[in-house]
Amino acid sequence: MLHVNNFHVNVEDTEILRGLDLTVNAGEVHAIMGPNGSGKSTLAQALAGHDAYEVIDGTATFLDNDLTEMPPEERARLGLFLAFQYPVEIPGISNAYFLQSSLNEVRKSHGLDELDALEFQELLAQKMELVNVPMHFADRNVNEGFSGGEKKRNEILQMAVMEPKLAILDETDSGLDIDALRIVSEGINNLRDPERAFVLVTHYQRLLDYVKPDFVHVLYQGRIVKSGGPELALELEEKGYDWIREMNPA
Amino acid sequence: MTQIAEYTDRAQYQADIDTLAAADTNNTLSVLRDAGAEKFSEMDFPHYKEEAWRHTNIKPILKSTFRTHIGASSASLTTDDLAAHSYAKDGLVEVVLVDGIFSSELSSLDTLPDGVVFSSLATSEASTDQLGELVNYTNAFVALNTALVEDGVCINVNKNTQVDVAVHILYVTTGKANTATHPRNVIVAGGSSEFDVIESYVGLNDESETLTNGVCEIVVGDNAKVTRHKVVSEGASAHHLMTTQVTLGRDSRFNAFAMTLSGQTVRNELCVKMTGPGGHCDLNGLYLNDGDRVIDNALFVEHASANCYSRMGYKGVLDGNSTANFTGMVLVPQDSQQTDSDQLNNNLLLSDKAVIDTKPQLEIFADDVKCTHGATIGAFPPELIFYFQSRGMDPLTAHGILTYGFAAEVVDAIEVEPLKKRLADYVFTKYSPK
Numbered sequence A: 001m002l003h004v005n006n007f008h009v010n011v012e013d014t015e016i017l018r019g020l021d022l023t024v025n026a027g028e029v030h031a032i033m034g035p036n037g038s039g040k041s042t043l044a045q046a047l048a049g050h051d052a053y054e055v056i057d058g059t060a061t062f063l064d065n066d067l068t069e070m071p072p073e074e075r076a077r078l079g080l081f082l083a084f085q086y087p088v089e090i091p092g093i094s095n096a097y098f099l100q101s102s103l104n105e106v107r108k109s110h111g112l113d114e115l116d117a118l119e120f121q122e123l124l125a126q127k128m129e130l131v132n133v134p135m136h137f138a139d140r141n142v143n144e145g146f147s148g149g150e151k152k153r154n155e156i157l158q159m160a161v162m163e164p165k166l167a168i169l170d171e172t173d174s175g176l177d178i179d180a181l182r183i184v185s186e187g188i189n190n191l192r193d194p195e196r197a198f199v200l201v202t203h204y205q206r207l208l209d210y211v212k213p214d215f216v217h218v219l220y221q222g223r224i225v226k227s228g229g230p231e232l233a234l235e236l237e238e239k240g241y242d243w244i245r246e247m248n249p250a
Numbered sequence B: 001m002t003q004i005a006e007y008t009d010r011a012q013y014q015a016d017i018d019t020l021a022a023a024d025t026n027n028t029l030s031v032l033r034d035a036g037a038e039k040f041s042e043m044d045f046p047h048y049k050e051e052a053w054r055h056t057n058i059k060p061i062l063k064s065t066f067r068t069h070i071g072a073s074s075a076s077l078t079t080d081d082l083a084a085h086s087y088a089k090d091g092l093v094e095v096v097l098v099d100g101i102f103s104s105e106l107s108s109l110d111t112l113p114d115g116v117v118f119s120s121l122a123t124s125e126a127s128t129d130q131l132g133e134l135v136n137y138t139n140a141f142v143a144l145n146t147a148l149v150e151d152g153v154c155i156n157v158n159k160n161t162q163v164d165v166a167v168h169i170l171y172v173t174t175g176k177a178n179t180a181t182h183p184r185n186v187i188v189a190g191g192s193s194e195f196d197v198i199e200s201y202v203g204l205n206d207e208s209e210t211l212t213n214g215v216c217e218i219v220v221g222d223n224a225k226v227t228r229h230k231v232v233s234e235g236a237s238a239h240h241l242m243t244t245q246v247t248l249g250r251d252s253r254f255n256a257f258a259m260t261l262s263g264q265t266v267r268n269e270l271c272v273k274m275t276g277p278g279g280h281c282d283l284n285g286l287y288l289n290d291g292d293r294v295i296d297n298a299l300f301v302e303h304a305s306a307n308c309y310s311r312m313g314y315k316g317v318l319d320g321n322s323t324a325n326f327t328g329m330v331l332v333p334q335d336s337q338q339t340d341s342d343q344l345n346n347n348l349l350l351s352d353k354a355v356i357d358t359k360p361q362l363e364i365f366a367d368d369v370k371c372t373h374g375a376t377i378g379a380f381p382p383e384l385i386f387y388f389q390s391r392g393m394d395p396l397t398a399h400g401i402l403t404y405g406f407a408a409e410v411v412d413a414i415e416v417e418p419l420k421k422r423l424a425d426y427v428f429t430k431y432s433p434k
Helices: A040-048 A072-078 A095-109 A117-130 A148-162 A178-190 A206-210 A231-239 A241-247 B010-023 B028-042 B059-063 B140-148 B382-389 B395-412 B417-431
Strands: A002-011 A014-024 A029-033 A053-062 A080-083 A090-094 A166-170 A197-202 A215-220 A223-228 B093-098 B116-120 B153-157 B167-173 B179-181 B184-189 B194-203 B211-220 B225-233 B239-248 B253-262 B265-274 B280-289 B294-303 B309-318 B323-332 B339-349 B355-364 B369-378
Touching (some): A040 A072, A080 A148, A095 A148, A148 A178, A178 A206, A223 A241, A231 A241, B010 B028, B059 B239, B093 B116, B140 B239, B211 B225, B211 B253, B225 B265, B239 B253, B239 B280, B253 B395, B309 B355, B339 B395, B395 B417
Parallel strands (some): B093 B167, B153 B184, B179 B211, B184 B211, B323 B355
């Protein structure tokens, strides 16, 4: 589904990703771990199409579409979803209105009919139950006055509504207490599907206790330096990132 | 008298003042009008070079003459004509004035609650102790209103009365070219009362150039709470100048919403004086500007007592070649310690040619105060647009939704549901992506 090949990405003329390779197939859950500054968020944002991230070499293809030069909204319509590490607040716009607009844009692009307010309300209620989000979220303005945990839960709700093919979660677990982490993880697990793939960008092993990955990759200095199964995450937890640094002298 | 040259033809205005004085002498208002006429003779029309008017292009108003019709309007309106502007069906009390004159046929006063006394200013029962007491005669237009007022609204809310039903005052301008009307409201809320009022200024004609020259005096008694909503929906070629003076007693609250939707030139001047400790005023505004329209919001809040709180939150959306002006002046005299004041003016510019002049001002003479002010002018941050794009919406759609959200935030704060809904629909239709 996703093929990233020799990906070199700059931010403000500084090279952050230095030849990253990654292949993700439908139904798989991949965890990407790494110390601060390794390029984890850069990878997530660059795949989503943020224009601060300049691809200077290599390719990224999603469902056989070349992502280079593709505007972010088109990537989203193809089925690529990014759950932000720091979701922004949108005053004056309710979650319901925001999500209805999003979903309808995606539906339009696939030649489907748009949902009217009532139809969408039903859909939203179902999704809110699926990811265990309180009903009042619908009328609240997007992320306005939300705690960190609520913002992350709202990202998962959006993911449930958008039904993406590839969901990239950028440090969704950061800043969550154990209860919020459990709820968010349940939501993610309820969305697992043979047609869907997940890339979990995470600094901590904790999330992976609840959302069991199929593959774990270690990102260090802009490249994936080690890949393995779920046990790699445990090894990393035990040995720390110094282990990685020692194995990969600069 | 200042030496600034004037190009307004005073003679025509004076002729109307003289005609009215001669026509109607047995009325509560005639005494007020005499005083107004005298003030008018002493005052100048504002000149565009004066600081307070420098960014508001009122030359079109100064160069035309607007004749005041004496007596009831000849236009015959039905309730159907006013349906789009009425709130009677939502159960609100509604007072309708056509071209400045009260119309009992078009009004709905059945739901007027106990403890609320309404009278039209032209009737001799009008309890008008406060009339003319508050307002500051800052320029000739205010004096002109006083000299030419033929009718208006007087509302007294008795002490301790919690009014559940909002009162809607609907001033309709039918739009005979080059005419002026002079709306005048006196609203007095007795001690510990609570009251919501809506004033709509509606023009039915987009072609004719008219002048709505209004004055509003509001007294909020000790421990009382008044929420005033002013909606300006004048005709496309109409001009609207209005001065509102509010005085707050101790522990009282005044919430205001000034919503300017249409009209060629609109100036909303709002002055609030807090005279006792515990006073609290919360002034909100929204101005939607486009074409070559001019909108001016001039606010003045005086913390004449210690321990008062004031807040101004005004937002503007400017498109086309429109210009807007915001001045927020907060005055804190030396003895007004423990003052808490905050001003914010946010503007969204949708076009390169739109111009906003924003000037939050603070004059603080006390030393134990907390006063902040801020103003923003601009567009939406890229991070916000990217969030929309990551959800499948292109930048144009994102802008439309965000513009709607920007304006809707002010509307969201309104608690009178029918008004809130109508304004929300208006803003949605105007800005959200099609």
